[in-house]
Amino acid sequence: MSAGVRLEGLRKSYGAVEVIRGVDLDIQPEEFVVFVGPSGCGKSTLLRMIAGLEEITGGDLFIGDRRMNDVDASRRGIAMVFQTYALYPHMNVRDNMGFSLKYAGMKRDEIRRQVDEAARILGLEKLMDRRPKDLSGGQRQRVAIGRAIVRHPEVFLFDEPLSNLDAELRVQMRIEIARLHSELRSTIVYVTHDQVEAMTLADKIVVLRDGRIEQTGTPLDLYDDPDNIFVAGFIGSPKMNFLPVEAQGGALTLTEHGGQTVPMPPVGRRLEDGETATLGIRPEHFRKEGEANLEVTVEIVENLGGETYVYARQGASDILTIATGGVRGVRQGDRMTARFSPSDALLFTPDGMRIR
Amino acid sequence: MAQTRLGRNENAAGWAFVMPALALIGLFMIYPILWSLWMSFQTGRGMNTTFGGFGNIQRLFADPIFLTALGNTLIFLAIQVPIMIMLALVFAVMLNNPRLKGRGLFRTAIFLPAVTSLVAYSILFKSIFSNEGLATQVVAFFGGPQIAWLAEPFWAKVVIILAITWRWTGYNMIFYLAALQNIDRSIYEAARIDGVPARAQFFRITIPMLKPVILFTTIISTIGTLQLFDEVQNITQGGPSNATLTLSQYIYNLTFRFMPSFGYAATVSYVIVVLVAVLSTVQFWVARDRR
Structure with a gap:
């Protein structure tokens, strides 16, 4: 029932402004793919192009084996869930879910059966006679998902479906969507700007910036092995620390951190003496042990209970974020030594590409 | 509850502020309304009136001119209001299409009649539909018959309906357009x-979502048509042979053109009040929320 999606050199322009600049992507059947990126990166536009809501300026779109560039949205075998839910406000839950089936020529009994089945999957049975205005945000979004399910689409498209929900509901619905995917085994393309959603839901994450794909891979691939400084900074929370360095006799001098030296991370090529680079180190990679250490002064402490984030500086350097685990008793103004193992650190060229 | 002195002072100041407005409303609205109700039970001509009980109401049913005026008004209502509401809806949906070029221009053009003077446009329509008028010439150009627009009862009614539709369609359209622009676009994308299909989107999504606005415009249009006066007074003077005479015009005639019959005119006025109340109730009932 589920189909793959293939994008080949996909482009989109509004007049002279190019918003999607040649995207190639292969989505396997049953795969859960998440488009993630900052505001304005083109992730929603790309999804709407797959949906048929935006015209394609260049390149080819295939769903299954069919080229879909000029096929009407209703004939692409897709269903979409919108950020604003897009429910019909004057219809009750049952009619909202069954409305499209009427126009697909389905018999009334069959519609009823399909809608009841979707309601059962989503736990909506008791709400069937309510109107959207009498439902909570999470319930509305479940109805919107139900409306997609009854059509048995080959591909589900989700456009920031959880952005209008509060934090607690968002976590609940996230789990719900993951459960649905494992139950329905359908292809899902999901857009979000929330990298936690991306990390937890995706089989494959596509990081977009300025209408281009920066990197594609499994969540852990992107976390452990980012191709460039943008992906490294975008994936992971809190954000990775970036320290300007200069190679000096097989070690790295931290140019903005009082000229301190740390061992060179294991990379495939030798850096010339005097070559500048950026050292990337995740907050959670600072530990009690490690060959490299930084002397810092604590500026702000965030105690989350199970985790403590320390924001610290070394002289006039940029702020470093350090995750200290459950360590308590750290105060503003304290001096501390942040240690890390060079093998956990990543190196980037001045133009942001990874040095492997 | 015991009031503090500050509270009393504030109350007095409040009343002082609203008093001028209340006095004017009382003098020019509430007093005439109550007085006309009293008058509607008076019979007689000019200032010579006596209490006549339900005499005026009995007179209504035996008055052929009143019955003609009532019939004309209801015909205008039954034909013009639905046509205008449908037209306004169609225009609004068309103008709401973001891909339409020149939306602002069309919107202004369709709304503009609503801000023209009633008398000025009535005179214009009168000239368009005169014997040498534009409409007559256009019909003749296409080989149609010579139509005496303002001299034949049927065509005179058509002219009045055309005129008020032209004047008020844009006005109603603006309400629909405002309501349409408040509908989340993703509902249509979904x-x-x-x-x-597009037809079903219009009838099953757009119209139900606009229902409160449609109800509102239907009621104000109904009230407006029941009070129809300016157009008929200026285009046809109620003619030919009372074919376009409306209730409002009849009230005017009873009061100012014939030997004044204030009591009976007040009774006819209350017929309009009753009609508005009944029709509005019916419209609310038809548009009620069925669950």
Whole structure:
């Protein structure tokens, strides 16, 4: 029932402004793919192009084996869930879910059966006679998902479906969507700007910036092995620390951190003496042990209970974020030594590409 | 509850502020309304009136001119209001299409009649539909018959309906356009993806969502048509042979053109009040929320 999606050199322009600049992507059947990126990166536009809501300026779109560039949205075998839910406000839950089936020529009994089945999957049975205005945000979004399910689409498209929900509901619905995917085994393309959603839901994450794909891979691939400084900074929370360095006799001098030296991370090529680079180190990679250490002064402490984030500086350097685990008793103004193992650190060229 | 002195002072100041407005409303609205109700039970001509009980109401049913005026008004109502509401809806939906070029221009053009003077446009329509008028010439140009627009009862009614439709369609359209622009675009995108045809989108999504606005415009249009006066007074003077005479015009005639019959005119006025109340109730009932 589920189909793959293939994008080949996909482009989109509004007049002279190019918003999607040649995207190639292969989505396997049953795969859960998440488009993630900052505001304005083109992730929603790309999804709407797959949906048929935006015209394609260049390149080819295939769903299954069919080229879909000029096929009407209703004939692409897709269903979409919108950020604003897009429910019909004057219809009750049952009619909202069954409305499209009427126009697909389905018999009334069959519609009823399909809608009841979707309601059962989503736990909506008791709400069937309510109107959207009498439902909570999470319930509305479940109805919107139900409306997609009854059509048995080959591909589900989700456009920031959880952005209008509060934090607690968002976590609940996230789990719900993951459960649905494992139950329905359908292809899902999901857009979000929330990298936690991306990390937890995706089989494959596509990081977009300025209408281009920066990197594609499994969540852990992107976390452990980012191709460039943008992906490294975008994936992971809190954000990775970036320290300007200069190679000096097989070690790295931290140019903005009082000229301190740390061992060179294991990379495939030798850096010339005097070559500048950026050292990337995740907050959670600072530990009690490690060959490299930084002397810092604590500026702000965030105690989350199970985790403590320390924001610290070394002289006039940029702020470093350090995750200290459950360590308590750290105060503003304290001096501390942040240690890390060079093998956990990543190196980037001045133009942001990874040095492997 | 015991009031503090500050509270009393504030109350006095409040009343002082609203008093001028209340006095004017009382003098020019509430007093005439109550007085006309009293008058509607008076019979007689000019200032010579006596209490006549339900005499005026009995007179209504035996008055052929009143019955003609009532019939004309209801015909205008039954034909013009639905046509205008449908037209306004269609225009609004068309103008709401973001891909339409020159939307602002069309919107202004369609709304503009609503801000023209009633008398000025009535005179214009009178000239367009005169014997040598534009409409007559256009019909003749296409080989149609010579129509005496303002001299034949049927065509005179058509001219009045055309005139008020021209004047008020844009006015109603603006309400629909405002309501349409408040509808989340993704509702239509969802419908498009779900394969709901355009016709069904209009009748099953747009119209139900605009229902409160449609109800509102239907009621104000109904009230407006029941009070129809300016157009008929200026275009046809109620003619030919009372074919376009409306209730408001009849009230005017009873009061100012014939030997003044204030009591009976007040009774006819209350017929309009009753009609508005009844029709509005019916419209609310038809548009009620069925669950």
